[in-house]
Amino acid sequence: MxxxxxxxxxxxxxxxxxxxxxxxxxxxxxxxxxxxxxxxxxxxxxxxxxxxxxxxxxxxxxxxxxxxxxxxxxxxxxxxxxxxxxxxxxxxxxxxxxxxRSEVLGLITEHTFCLAVAGTHGKTTTTSILGHLLFECNVPMTAFLGGISENYNSNLIINGTEVSVVEADEFDRSFLTLSPNIACITSMDADHLDIYGDASQLRQAFKDFSKKVKTNGKLFVKNGLALQGVTYGIEDDSDYSIQNIKIKNGTYVFDVKTPKTVLENLQFNLPGRHNLSNALIALAMSVEYGCPHQQLAKALASYTGVKRRFTYHIKTDDFVFIDDYAHHPQEINAVYQAVREMYPDKKVLAIFQPHLYSRTRDFADEFALSLSQFDEIMLLDIYPARELPIEGITSEWLLNKIQNPNKQLISKANMMSKIRASKAQVLLTIGAGDIGEEVKHIKKEFSIAS
CATH class of the missing domain: 3.40.50.720 (NAD(P)-binding Rossmann-like Domain)
Structure with a gap:
């Protein structure tokens, strides 16, 4: 067409x-x-x-x-x-x-220089960082994002049509409609087992995607994945590696070793090692495209994030409220690592809304482990999205698996009173369902209180 x-x-x-x-x-x-x-x-x-x-x-x-x-x-x-x-x-x-949608993305990007970001975690943030870096380097590009960029208040960044930046979504094998010039794979953790059946089929889909990279193109892979490509990682021997990490006034300061040089004293404002990894691969893809190092360093420091990705809504000495889209156990682990790094001595309350009955069933034990790390846990009912209920799979069933006595099932109706009764200084709302709609109500209620 x-x-x-x-x-x-x-x-x-x-x-x-x-x-x-x-x-x-x-x-x-x-x-x-x-x-x-x-x-x-x-x-x-x-x-x-x-x-x-x-x-x-x-x-x-x-x-x-x-x-x-x-x-x-x-x-x-x-x-x-x-x-x-x-x-x-x-x-x-x-x-x-x-x-x-995926077929249309394939048509749009077919005649452009395409940079594609794949992986079960980190796609939206990485694509958003990559789009921002290229935009700030004045590349004639369009970036299609799976979230709202804080820098542009949009899920579309546009500065021309010669280059495209896209999320390569593994759901329904959508990413196999793409033929990128430069691609990365951030992770291959099991997910979408309602589509794939088992983890081996998911890994095979990522291998199939890796073969879609154009001849003379380049594939970047997170160090440790069972794929051939240019590697990237944090404080390791990858081709692209972050070294000498420091935190100054809540900002990461670090060096990046590339195959040809070392970029020193880069700054990045998003918390969490997972976000450092996302920044690194976006930087590596931009370097490969040919962006000037000095402009990239300035652009990286000015990146502000994606809505619902560790988004601060209240940040005072007495109370902090953060909202995040995390809906997989590994993503919840990443949020926990980030909040602990930023607030090591504060009590943290996590309110989680499970997303999909099938995902809750398939990763129940992993969810229980990741949620148990927080000081206090509250669960909302499962958000069904496209699914019908599965007998026996409920938030109460998941709650019983959590090995932490400070846990309870709540509803949206009693959420405010439950938060008020908690002694937590840091509140997290987590999940990919409609929990994000509650953020404005919580913010309104507790901005006044704080």
Missing amino acids: DLNNIHNVYFIGIGGIGMSALARYFYVNNKYVAGYDKTSTELTDSLISQGISVHFEDSIKHIEERFLNPDDTLVVYTPAVPKNHSELEYFKANGFNVLK
Whole structure:
């Protein structure tokens, strides 16, 4: 398909974080854009304010007349939409080009110089850092992000179309639609077992992705992964390695050893060794692309983060409130390491909303271990997302596995009173469901109190 011949783009599931980035991209490239989503959110409000038409009822009566010509219309849908969705069924039955988000990303990036970030953890932050570094080095690029960049208040960074920066998502094997020039793999921990069945199939998908890198391209891999490529790591013998780490006024200061030189006294403001690793691989990919070292150092120091990735909402001497998207045991471990490094002597309360019944079931013992590390743990009910309940898999069942006496099951209705009753000085909200919607209420309540 030639996207130059497409004048109208219709999105089914337009409010998703990846879908809305694509909608913005087509809109700024002078396509007519509209779409459906199930519920109104900050993302859909933002799209509407930008001039994109969004509706919230699944009905073909909302499809504008300009979208009725299959020759100049592209329909993009998310796999999260039910197969019996009436608008999706209509477009499929009437000869339209109907593609998944990942397939459209493949089309957009096909004729660009593509940098792709893969891995079960760290994709969004790494892609956001990489997009920021290239933008600050004035590269003519577009970055599609799986989160809202704090620097740009958007999930799309755009400065041209010659270079593309994308998250290579392993869910549903979506990343196999890409053919990047430079790619990285940050991790291959088991996840999405509802799709893959077992961890070996997931690892095989990452190996298949590694073969999608173009001839004469370059693959970066986290040191220790069973893959061939340029290695990167922290305080080790990798090809790209962070050395001499210090913390000054809450900021990391460190050196980076590259295959050709040493970059000294770099600064990075996000806490946690996992974020240092994300910064390192974004830097390495930017160096490989050809960005000047001095500009990269300045850009790295000015990076401020991604919303819901260790995002501070209250930061006083008496009370700290941090929100994070972590929804896998390894991600929770990374959050714990970061908060302990920053606040070694303070009591930490973690409120976790499990995401998906299948993930809760598949990693229950690992979740229990990672959550047990916090001083106090509160669990909300499981957020189902695309799944129906699985018998016996509940937050209460998970709570019983946690080996820490300071634990309890809570609801959104009693959350504020439970937080107030705690003596914790650091509050963490964690999870990929709708717990993020509670952040503004907590912030309002405890900003006054603190």
